[in-house]
Amino acid sequence: MKRFSVPILLVVLLTTLMGLAWFEVIDLYIQTIVLFMGINIITSTSLNLVNGNMGEFSCGHAGFIAVGAYVSSILSVALFTKSRAFGAPLLPPELAAYGFPLVLIIGGLAAALTGLLVALPSFRTRDDYLAIITIAANYIIISTIINIDTIGGARGFMGMKRVIFAMEKCAEIPWMILWVFIFMVISVIIIRRYMSSTYGKGVEAIRQDEVAAEIMSVNTNRIKLVTFMISSGLAGVAGGLYAHTVGYVNPKSFDLLKSTEALVMVYLGGMGSISGSIIAAVVFTLMLELLRPLQIIKWVAIPLLLIIIMQFRPEGIMGHRELSDIFPRLKKFYKFK
Amino acid sequence: MFDTLLQNILNALQWGSFYSLIALGYTLVYGVLRLINFAHGDIVMVGAYIAFFISSLLLGQYGMPAFLPGWAVLALTIPLTMALTSVVGVTLERIAYRPLRRKGANRLYVVITALMAGLILENGNLLVLGASRKKFPELIEKVVYKFGSTYVTNLKIGVILTAILSFIGLHFIITRTKVGMAMRAISYDKFAVPLMGIPIDTVIVFTFVLGSSMAGLAGILFALSYPILDPYMGMSIGWKAFIAAVVGGIGDIRGAFAGGFILGIIEISVVAVFPSSYRDLIAFSILLLILTIRPTGLFGVAQTTKI
Amino acid sequence: MTLLEIKDLTQLFSGLCAVSELNLSLGESELIGLIGPNGAGKTTVFNLASGFYQPTHGEIIFQGRNLAGLKPHQVSALGIARTFQNIRLWKEMSVLDNILVAQHFQLGYGLGGLFFRTPRYLKRERDIRHKALELLEIFKIDKFADEKPGNLPYGMQRKVEIVRALSSGPKLLLLDEPAAGLQSTDVTELITLIQWVYDQFNLSIWMIEHQMKVVMSLCSRIAVIDFGRLIASGTPSEIQNSPEVIKAYLGDDQL
Numbered sequence: 015m016k017r018f019s020v021p022i023l024l025v026v027l028l029t030t031l032m033g034l035a036w037f038e039v040i041d042l043y044i045q046t047i048v049l050f051m052g053i054n055i056i057t058s059t060s061l062n063l064v065n066g067n068m069g070e071f072s073c074g075h076a077g078f079i080a081v082g083a084y085v086s087s088i089l090s091v092a093l094f095t096k097s098r099a100f101g102a103p104l105l106p107p108e109l110a111a112y113g114f115p116l117v118l119i120i121g122g123l124a125a126a127l128t129g130l131l132v133a134l135p136s137f138r139t140r141d142d143y144l145a146i147i148t149i150a151a152n153y154i155i156i157s158t159i160i161n162i163d164t165i166g167g168a169r170g171f172m173g174m175k176r177v178i179f180a181m182e183k184c185a186e187i188p189w190m191i192l193w194v195f196i197f198m199v200i201s202v203i204i205i206r207r208y209m210s211s212t213y214g215k216g217v218e219a220i221r222q223d224e225v226a227a228e229i230m231s232v233n234t235n236r237i238k239l240v241t242f243m244i245s246s247g248l249a250g251v252a253g254g255l256y257a258h259t260v261g262y263v264n265p266k267s268f269d270l271l272k273s274t275e276a277l278v279m280v281y282l283g284g285m286g287s288i289s290g291s292i293i294a295a296v297v298f299t300l301m302l303e304l305l306r307p308l309q310i311i312k313w314v315a316i317p318l319l320l321i322i323i324m325q326f327r328p329e330g331i332m333g334h335r336e337l338s339d340i341f342p343r344l345k346k347f348y349k350f351k
Numbered sequence: 352m353f354d355t356l357l358q359n360i361l362n363a364l365q366w367g368s369f370y371s372l373i374a375l376g377y378t379l380v381y382g383v384l385r386l387i388n389f390a391h392g393d394i395v396m397v398g399a400y401i402a403f404f405i406s407s408l409l410l411g412q413y414g415m416p417a418f419l420p421g422w423a424v425l426a427l428t429i430p431l432t433m434a435l436t437s438v439v440g441v442t443l444e445r446i447a448y449r450p451l452r453r454k455g456a457n458r459l460y461v462v463i464t465a466l467m468a469g470l471i472l473e474n475g476n477l478l479v480l481g482a483s484r485k486k487f488p489e490l491i492e493k494v495v496y497k498f499g500s501t502y503v504t505n506l507k508i509g510v511i512l513t514a515i516l517s518f519i520g521l522h523f524i525i526t527r528t529k530v531g532m533a534m535r536a537i538s539y540d541k542f543a544v545p546l547m548g549i550p551i552d553t554v555i556v557f558t559f560v561l562g563s564s565m566a567g568l569a570g571i572l573f574a575l576s577y578p579i580l581d582p583y584m585g586m587s588i589g590w591k592a593f594i595a596a597v598v599g600g601i602g603d604i605r606g607a608f609a610g611g612f613i614l615g616i617i618e619i620s621v622v623a624v625f626p627s628s629y630r631d632l633i634a635f636s637i638l639l640l641i642l643t644i645r646p647t648g649l650f651g652v653a654q655t656t657k658i
Numbered sequence: 659m660t661l662l663e664i665k666d667l668t669q670l671f672s673g674l675c676a677v678s679e680l681n682l683s684l685g686e687s688e689l690i691g692l693i694g695p696n697g698a699g700k701t702t703v704f705n706l707a708s709g710f711y712q713p714t715h716g717e718i719i720f721q722g723r724n725l726a727g728l729k730p731h732q733v734s735a736l737g738i739a740r741t742f743q744n745i746r747l748w749k750e751m752s753v754l755d756n757i758l759v760a761q762h763f764q765l766g767y768g769l770g771g772l773f774f775r776t777p778r779y780l781k782r783e784r785d786i787r788h789k790a791l792e793l794l795e796i797f798k799i800d801k802f803a804d805e806k807p808g809n810l811p812y813g814m815q816r817k818v819e820i821v822r823a824l825s826s827g828p829k830l831l832l833l834d835e836p837a838a839g840l841q842s843t844d845v846t847e848l849i850t851l852i853q854w855v856y857d858q859f860n861l862s863i864w865m866i867e868h869q870m871k872v873v874m875s876l877c878s879r880i881a882v883i884d885f886g887r888l889i890a891s892g893t894p895s896e897i898q899n900s901p902e903v904i905k906a907y908l909g910d911d912q913l
């Protein structure tokens with residue numbers, strides 16, 4: 015029972031979503047919101063790894079999202095579609111459905127490599143100095159993209175919708191729901207497995223007492239490197255999914271405001287809590303959409319609401335706990351730690 | 352060649368002045384509370400708007416009879432703006448930051464609150480005043496001095512001098528007055544201060560008064576130099592000033608002052624050599640490099656972990 | 659056989675000479691003490707021996723291997739474990755997790771194994787856990803395994819820290835003032851505990867301690883330092899009667 019309850023639940027959820035989309039019970043708008051939820055879950059859980067578990071204060075998560083978004087978009091557009099920038103497709107477009115996950119993973123790997131930009135300085139510095147380094151890295155990444163003209167520079171890059179069309183030639187199913195769902199689940203599994211291993215507990219040790227960790231045989235530099243790279247790599251995957259959901263990317267959509275959104279989700283959920291990050295991502299996405307009719311008021315109302323929430327729960331929704339710590343009965347159905 | 356160099360140096364000093372004044376506010380609050388007050392850039396924006404309304408009022412925009420010449424308006428606007436901006440800063444501390452501190456929240460929750468407060472200031476402004484941009488009135492007549500073929504405006508000189516004088520004044524307050532010394536004492540040791548006879552909350556409020564009035568001053572100077580105001584004007588300059596403060600060594604006002612000028616100089620030099628779209632890329636790469644080599648900033652001292 | 663050899667060890671902190679030309683050696687299965695007045699440089703010696711500082715001068719040889727250039731986690735993998743003067747347990751982790759993390763150098767699986775939960779990974783995790791629980795049982799603190807260290811009484815935290823250090827299977831255990839902050843009944847218990855660890859675990863122990871009762875009853879040999887300099891070394895009774903030591907502790911005018 016315990017072994018299968020979660021997989022069964024996930025499969026049911028996925029088929030329901032895909033069915034609803036396929037029979038057009040939920041329209042494109044609602045589908046997009048659902049997709050954003052999934053993508054935001056990857057964003058928040060991955061940032062939570064660094065900010066919540068490792069206790070660093072990374073403020074430039076959007077930079078890594080940008081790298082993943084651009085790398086995977088460029089690859090998929092060049093490989094599977096005819097585009098003005100790259101000419102004829104390099105591979106037969108029918109392969110798009112199979113190639114897409116690979117393209118996403120390559121985007122993630124590229125983002126993980128960019129993660130070195132902050133991982134290496136983190137060996138010698140932490141706290142607010144590292145915060146600056148992450149902000150600077152965010153600026154550097156955006157600015158680099160703006161200065162590369164072949165990928166559209168400040169104007170942005172598009173054509174990813176055609177990749178989706180190419181996939182639909184293969185089978186007429188709501189592909190993005192499938193991919194977002196699969197990669198969201200994989201991301202959460204990766205993070206959970208990492209943090210529940212003894213190796214990953216070294217991350218917690220670093221947050222609580224880095225000196226003691228190093229002296230008690232934890233290779234702190236390597237852990238920081240690995241953790242930053244997992245976090246930024248998953249952010250890159252989120253970026254790739256985002257780019258293909260929206261069909262268009264622009265350097266501006268990955269500025270510090272986007273990083274701020276990621277931060278908000280992590281701290282709203284509670285530092286170090288995976289279920290907290292997931293809940294916060296869902297709540298936050300819904301909040302953004304539900305308040306959309308308010309237009310500009312929304313951007314006053316949401317921060318205000320968050321400030322008020324934080325006054326009442328100054329440790330986030332979940333604190334440093336998981337859902338199964340709060341509702342021990344859940345442990346019957348799944349094992350978290 | 353020499354003239355453009357001189358021109359660039361002046362521009363660098365002018366931008367350095369803006370960054371320095373803002374960085375000083377960041378560093379003061381950080382030194383006392385270990386709080387990155389991410390709303391600080393937006394306080395600068397608020398300062399610019401306050402200055403706009405005060406000077407417009409004094410110039411007879413809102414039915415007030417205009418009886419003062421431009422320089423007198425400026426002379427009145429500066430202290431009034433600094434005072435009102437301080438009120439905004441202190442209000443923020445009272446209603447948003449202090450309650451969280453009292454509850455013993457992780458300090459990063461206070462930082463997130465500051466980020467949110469910044470968003471509220473930006474978008475609240477847009478909401479209340481609408482999207483039309485405001486044009487800051489020209490309060491003093493522009494005088495252009497000519498040295499060889501280099502042109503210098505009185506405004507530029509004024510900005511640079513004001514920044515330097517403010518720093519000296521601030522340095523005096525911090526090192527010579529009782530409350531200034533209490534500020535420094537807090538940054539070393541939170542518990543030593545009540546012994547000096549000054550309540551901690553008073554010191555914190557004073558810190559916000561100082562920091563926000565510097566932000567107000569920066570807002571006026573910026574608006575005088577670049578007279579188009581918009582609600583998001585404080586965002587990017589605020590982030591950059593924070594980076595400048597850290598490169599200088601956050602918590603140390605000399606560091607903030609120097610860091611601001613370093614950032615100004617780097618940015619202007621980059622633009623002098625490369626297309627301006629490379630400004631952020633190269634400037635931030637250089638700053639990243641500085642921080643990699645000196646992880647605690649220029650004036651910051653490495654914290655020794657005692658075990 | 660010498661286990662640890664310290665040669666001409668000097669450590670400067672921006673002018674301040676915390677350790678000065680220290681020479682000392684420690685044999686296998688020895689239990690010796692390091693004493694000296696406050697600020698004498700005792701903890702600094704331990705910090706050097708655990709790789710936390712790189713010495714300004716001199717060298718530290720452990721089992722024939724020079725420790726120069728090694729990072730603390732590498733030193734601990736070689737077999738030097740320690741406790742801290744001010745308890746440094748990871749406060750938000752359970753006692754069991756504290757013990758687990760201290761075995762980081764011998765996990766024996768890679769990231770691939772971790773993510774795919776290979777049989778090897780599962781086995782290693784089980785073994786490590788098993789070993790940790792066993793250790794907790796031996797020390798009769800298994801009932802606290804899921805407790806956060808902060809919820810335990812001070813003396814118990816000291817004990818957990820010793821267990822954490824032992825869990826990596828060290829050849830040399832450095833104890834930095836293990837009796838500090840303990841009540842006198844707890845101190846007696848601690849003495850028994852250290853003696854028991856020494857008898858059971860086939861290792862050498864080097865301890866810093868201010869409470870004479872502890873060092874005198876446990877150590878076969880004691881080194882005394884003052885202002886970073888070795889001023890005396892010998893058996894407990896020799897040390898007790900050494901005029902140098904009395905002078906260092908009481909000051910010149912007392913004599």
Ligand SMILES: Nc1ncnc2c1ncn2[C@@H]1O[C@H](COP(=O)(O)OP(=O)(O)OP(=O)(O)O)[C@@H](O)[C@H]1O
Nearest residue numbers: 655656671676695696697698699700701702703743
């Ligand atoms: N990281 C450091 N930077 C600068 N000075 C240091 C550092 N660590 C220790 N010191 C100084 O070195 C001297 C020796 O310190 P140490 O902690 O080794 O003394 P100790 O013998 O352990 O004293 P105690 O009995 O109080 O623990 C002290 O004067 C201390 O201030």
Ligand SMILES: [Mg+2]
Nearest residue numbers: 700701702743
């Ligand atoms: Mg000591």
